[in-house]
Amino acid sequence: MEVKTIGVVGAGQMGSGIAQVAAQAGYQVVLVDVAEAFLERGLGTIRRSLGKFLEKGRISQEDHDAALARIRTSLDLEALKDTDLVVEAIVEDEGEKRRLFERLGALVKPEAILASNTSSIPITALARYSGRPERFIGMHFFNPVPLMALVEVIRGELTAETTREVVVAVAKRMGKTPLEVQDYPGFVSNRLLMPMINEAIEALREGVATKEAIDGVMRLGMNHPMGPLELADFIGLDTCLAIMEVLHRGFGDDKYRPSPLLRRMVQAGLLGRKTGRGFYTYDEKGNKVG
Secondary structure (H helix, E strand, C coil): CCCCCCEEEEECCHHHHHHHHHHHHHCCEEEEECCCHHHHHHHHHHHHHHHHHCCCCCHHHHHHHHHHHCCCEEECCHHHHCEEEEEECCCCHHHHHHHHHHHHHCCCCCEEEEEEEECCCCCHHHHHHHCHHHHEEEECCCCCCCCCEEEEECCCCCCCCHHHHHHHHHHHHHCCCCEECCCCCCCCCCHHHHHHHHHHHHHHHHHCCCHHHHHHHHCCCCCCCCHHHHHHHCCHHHHHHHHHHHHHHHHHHHHCCCCCCHHHHHHCCCEEECEEEEEEEEEECCEEEE
């Protein structure tokens, strides 16, 4: 199967990044979201990202213009009916994803592949909702998508080998490195990353050290480019909590129990960069100010 047109559902940070790299790879892209404001914000993110690549000489003006021209937007899922591959990049909530994949499974052409950018929800479960488990797979991109090389490729229990082959080829054409992992809660990336972030939050709650010291230890001692608390703000504390809950339910092990401080901050709406305040505070451009 040849993929020519890729649909992306969700024009947020991840979805806009996926749309950008797909367009840069030469695919026609249909970007769908529920509100025009979300689509405009997503296109704005893509324009800024491509503009930075142009300024740095990483792409030509011709490539810049061609990538933008390949992206069209829609408020209607019907716009995806003739796409060859649809990548879901909506909120990390199994109920929301289930409703979406039930619709997409009945809408897109029979040979089309459906993929989820979920960071933790079991692919086999989502595949069942789609009604086409053989043509369903996980494609977990990393933020910021235009800069990060990795894509976790996760097969469900019934994912066909041809589906895996097509998706691996698409990821490589996008300039990514696809690494295949098994369908376990959190896959590999978040099974390792989120407990570290959760433990950093617990250390802060217990008064082991200040947030600056905790992040400094991991930056200076472990050579991490960003401390775990700042990284949690970057990811979104609501997303961190959702992933920890998936791990906790999936493994039934209290070592994955979300920190009470994480849960309390999410309840208070302190979600990190996207709300201007999490463990740190941020200006309207997302720069850390305190």
